[in-house]
Amino acid sequence: MEIDVRRLQEIVGEEDVRDNAADLYVYGSDASVHEANPSVVVRPETVEEVQAIVRYANAQLVPVIARGAGSGASGQAVPIDGGIVMDFKRMNRIKAIRPRDVLCKVEPGVVCDDLNRALQPHGLWFPSAPESGRIATIGGTIANNGSGVRAIKYGTMRDYVLGMKVVLANGDMVTLGADTRAQASGYQLDRLMVGSEGTLGLIVEATLLLRPLPRFKAMGMAKFSELEDAGETISDIVASEVTPSLLELVDDIAITALNKTLNMNLPQVEAIVVYECDGRMKEAVDYDMATIKEICEKNNAFGVEMGSDPKEMERIYSGRKKLFAALSRYREGLVCTSLADDMAVPSSKIAECARKIHEIGERNRVVMNAYGHCGIGLLHTKILMEATRKEQWEDARRAVDEVYEYVRSVGGTTSGEHGIALSKAPAWKKEKADSLQMMKAIKAALDPNNILNPHKLMDAPDDWVTATKLRYPVKL
Amino acid sequence: MTTEKARVPGRAMPLGARKPLVDPREIEFSRLKKWASELNLCIRCGYCYEHCPLYRASSWEIDTPRGRLLLAYGLLTGEVEPSPYVAEKMFECFYCGNCSRSCSAKVSPTDIFTDARADLLDSGYAGEGTTARNDEKLCMACGRCVSACKAQALTLDMGSMRVAVDRVKCKGCGVCVVECPVGAMSQRAGFGVTREELSAAVQSYLRGINGSPKVVVFCCSWSMTPGLQLSRMESAGAVNASGVIVSVCSGRVDPGLILDAFHQGAWGVMIACCPLDECEHDGNYRARERCVSVGRLLDVLGFQAERLRLEHFATGEVQKLKNAVKSFAGEMASLGPI
Numbered sequence: 001m002e003i004d005v006r007r008l009q010e011i012v013g014e015e016d017v018r019d020n021a022a023d024l025y026v027y028g029s030d031a032s033v034h035e036a037n038p039s040v041v042v043r044p045e046t047v048e049e050v051q052a053i054v055r056y057a058n059a060q061l062v063p064v065i066a067r068g069a070g071s072g073a074s075g076q077a078v079p080i081d082g083g084i085v086m087d088f089k090r091m092n093r094i095k096a097i098r099p100r101d102v103l104c105k106v107e108p109g110v111v112c113d114d115l116n117r118a119l120q121p122h123g124l125w126f127p128s129a130p131e132s133g134r135i136a137t138i139g140g141t142i143a144n145n146g147s148g149v150r151a152i153k154y155g156t157m158r159d160y161v162l163g164m165k166v167v168l169a170n171g172d173m174v175t176l177g178a179d180t181r182a183q184a185s186g187y188q189l190d191r192l193m194v195g196s197e198g199t200l201g202l203i204v205e206a207t208l209l210l211r212p213l214p215r216f217k218a219m220g221m222a223k224f225s226e227l228e229d230a231g232e233t234i235s236d237i238v239a240s241e242v243t244p245s246l247l248e249l250v251d252d253i254a255i256t257a258l259n260k261t262l263n264m265n266l267p268q269v270e271a272i273v274v275y276e277c278d279g280r281m282k283e284a285v286d287y288d289m290a291t292i293k294e295i296c297e298k299n300n301a302f303g304v305e306m307g308s309d310p311k312e313m314e315r316i317y318s319g320r321k322k323l324f325a326a327l328s329r330y331r332e333g334l335v336c337t338s339l340a341d342d343m344a345v346p347s348s349k350i351a352e353c354a355r356k357i358h359e360i361g362e363r364n365r366v367v368m369n370a371y372g373h374c375g376i377g378l379l380h381t382k383i384l385m386e387a388t389r390k391e392q393w394e395d396a397r398r399a400v401d402e403v404y405e406y407v408r409s410v411g412g413t414t415s416g417e418h419g420i421a422l423s424k425a426p427a428w429k430k431e432k433a434d435s436l437q438m439m440k441a442i443k444a445a446l447d448p449n450n451i452l453n454p455h456k457l458m459d460a461p462d463d464w465v466t467a468t469k470l471r472y473p474v475k476l
Numbered sequence: 477m478t479t480e481k482a483r484v485p486g487r488a489m490p491l492g493a494r495k496p497l498v499d500p501r502e503i504e505f506s507r508l509k510k511w512a513s514e515l516n517l518c519i520r521c522g523y524c525y526e527h528c529p530l531y532r533a534s535s536w537e538i539d540t541p542r543g544r545l546l547l548a549y550g551l552l553t554g555e556v557e558p559s560p561y562v563a564e565k566m567f568e569c570f571y572c573g574n575c576s577r578s579c580s581a582k583v584s585p586t587d588i589f590t591d592a593r594a595d596l597l598d599s600g601y602a603g604e605g606t607t608a609r610n611d612e613k614l615c616m617a618c619g620r621c622v623s624a625c626k627a628q629a630l631t632l633d634m635g636s637m638r639v640a641v642d643r644v645k646c647k648g649c650g651v652c653v654v655e656c657p658v659g660a661m662s663q664r665a666g667f668g669v670t671r672e673e674l675s676a677a678v679q680s681y682l683r684g685i686n687g688s689p690k691v692v693v694f695c696c697s698w699s700m701t702p703g704l705q706l707s708r709m710e711s712a713g714a715v716n717a718s719g720v721i722v723s724v725c726s727g728r729v730d731p732g733l734i735l736d737a738f739h740q741g742a743w744g745v746m747i748a749c750c751p752l753d754e755c756e757h758d759g760n761y762r763a764r765e766r767c768v769s770v771g772r773l774l775d776v777l778g779f780q781a782e783r784l785r786l787e788h789f790a791t792g793e794v795q796k797l798k799n800a801v802k803s804f805a806g807e808m809a810s811l812g813p814i
């Protein structure tokens with residue numbers, strides 16, 4: 001692969017191109033188990049620069065991998081074939097906040113939580129910021145079709161994208177969607193970009209729907225001595241007439257990890273269900289909270305606590321944000337890997353799925369736990385394992401296969417929010433077996449030279465363990 | 477692909493390498509080795525980006541704690557070859573410790589960097605980074621910097637009457653730079669904390685706003701700064717709209733800088749620093765002394781001393797800082813311009 005670095009420097013300026021070994025190594029990772037170095041990193045600041053880079057790459061048949069913050073958990077931004085990593089962090093302008101239209105226009109490098117900070121004075125928010133929103137970018141979140149803890153009430157990223165400007169593989173820019181909520185028939189091409197993981201086009205601007213900030217919020221925490229009861233509680237709440245704004249499961253492994261690293265002082269029980277309700281009237285919020293409490297107690301919850309102290313709610317919420325990393329300290333000798341980490345199942349299956357996850361972990365000599373935004377059927381798990389031992393990767397491979405086999409058997413899906421890329425591609429390809437050709441046809445039509453984030457999703461290698469070098473010092 | 481040499485900003489490295497460069501493959505990294513399992517525990521989530529003043533200045537991922545941990549990991553596994561550029565990056569850290577404090581995997585990046593520095597230095601890869609340097613031609617060997625340095629990174633060699641900087645110990649607070657009466661101590665530009673850079677930041681902020689009370693806030697990076705992390709408002713121009721200028725440690729805000737801000741049109745200047753016993757560098761005590769003397773000077777000149785304010789904030793007290801800035805701005809609005 002020949003890349004003329006000087007040509008790229010002419011486009012974006014010398015300061016915004018790097019091709020020394022150390023920078024390339026850093027840009028070869030994200031939060032996944034994968035690692036592969038790019039050939040060069042460029043940081044465009046304008047649409048024209050993006051177009052010029054893509055035109056150059058398309059002519060030279062060089063891969064272009066979009067990168068936001070690199071917080072993806074499945075290797076989305078890992079350049080498996082090398083090539084140009086296009087870092088969008090300089091395209092970080094909040095271009096317009098239009099309260100009367102309840103929308104905003106932003107560049108892809110805007111950090112999700114920054115957007116919320118900027119919206120707050122207008123009494124508005126963007127509810128779909130992921131847990132990683134303090135660094136994750138809008139571009140990356142759209143391309144992953146991410147979601148946050150509030151998805152049960154407010155929906156996921158695809159519900160917030162009204163439109164976008166996208167640079168295609170040939171360098172042309174298209175405007176997709178509109179500044180309206182109602183958009184009738186015709187192919188929903190903006191939606192096609194949501195979740196495309198940088199394989200179909202480069203998002204250079206997004207129009208996002210906003211919501212008014214809720215006036216009242218209250219949070220509750222219910223303890224359970226059986227994981228199943230907690231799971232059933234969640235299913236019952238989802239099927240009830242109340243829609244909480246947050247509904248999370250935390251299992252005993254997660255509780256241990258949070259107490260150990262963050263001194264959260266959570267009760268050491270088998271499972272906790274955390275819920276939040278929000279709204280315009282305190283009485284309405286209280287009413288919903290009471291209904292949920294009843295459902296919890298009907299399912300053998302004990303010591304249900306409720307409150308609306310913002311500090312305490314923030315403490316619980318920020319603990320939740322840090323759980324992924326905290327799991328690293330669950331037990332000496334184990335590391336926390338992002339594998340089989342965000343499957344979704346129909347809401348009646350939460351309890352069964354949580355139990356299966358624990359069983360599969362035990363059977364395969366790794367630790368697997370269950371937590372997450374279960375209100376949308378999404379269960380997070382991490383595989384805690386001895387990552388420097390070769391055999392553990394065989395164990396992990398088996399565990400991942402078994403989990404996804406179960407998920408498919410109940411009509412679930414491989415990834416609820418973290419994306420597919422490399423780690424989840426083998427399972428996802430099985431899930432989507434009969435639509436893979438359709439996806440390949442779309443990819444070939446929009447990116448005939450296969451330059452945009454190649455070899456991801458349906459084109460990813462069939463074995464995730466050997467798809468790239470692993471980020472741990474282990475010889476397979 | 478055309479190969480291009482690593483661009484190291486500033487002076488060519490390595491500086492003052494007393495030891496010969498060791499063949500990269502031969503380096504043992506004996507200190508770094510003990511962190512091998514900690515490096516595996518880092519989940520590479522990148523949450524540390526938010527807190528890093530270096531990343532704010534450059535927005536390159538190599539300038540984040542995660543980026544540098546990756547370099548440390550690569551040095552151990554042989555995937556990253558030691559080079560002057562890598563050493564330079566390893567010596568770039570202000571040791572505010574925000575990353576270590578906020579890491580929920582409880583990894584301590586700063587401790588790892590310190591050992592990586594020592595190993596690199598042993599092999600002759602001495603980066604300069606954010607560490608202090610001493611210009612021997614200007615230095616009068618008065619020793620003021622030595623006694624000001626709480627990290628004990630400076631020593632005065634009585635034989636040669638020279639000040640030596642221990643680059644492993646130096647935490648880049650810049651207190652010595654301000655303490656030096658002859659301008660012999662300095663830090664490399666490029667991180668937004670030299671006198672010139674701070675002054676330019678003040679200038680560009682004051683030029684960028686019109687109308688509202690022009691309030692400049694020097695804020696140490698230990699207490700975590702409020703506002704947008706890395707995004708920009710279209711209308712706010714190139715600088716941040718809050719007037720908060722991160723000075724790394726309040727100890728490096730010298731009287732000249734404060735007076736310069738007034739000279740450039742500030743209505744009020746606030747110095748936001750750590751609570752009195754909590755500054756690792758005692759920079760806040762120095763800032764307090766300076767505030768008293770500059771306040772007196774303002775009085776003598778016929779301006780109100782309350783235009784200069786010192787406030788203390790503990791780590792993470794972002795909301796308190798925001799409120800204090802707001803109320804200070806309100807007071808300055810009633811005083812009007814100088």
Ligand SMILES: Cc1cc2nc3c(=O)[nH]c(=O)nc-3n(C[C@H](O)[C@H](O)[C@H](O)COP(=O)(O)OP(=O)(O)OC[C@H]3O[C@@H](n4cnc5c(N)ncnc54)[C@H](O)[C@@H]3O)c2cc1C
Nearest residue numbers: 068069070071072076130131137139140143146147198203
């Ligand atoms: C601790 C932790 C917690 C997390 N919590 C959540 C969560 O609650 N919900 C959730 O959904 N995810 C979560 N994630 C996963 C991830 O952080 C998010 O999906 C996030 O939105 C990714 O954003 P990013 O900017 O880091 O994207 P990156 O990782 O940089 O990129 C992700 C993908 O987007 C593509 N991309 C980036 N920018 C563009 C662009 N401008 N145009 C086209 N394609 C682009 C990339 O090519 C890549 O395929 C979490 C991750 C971690 C480590």
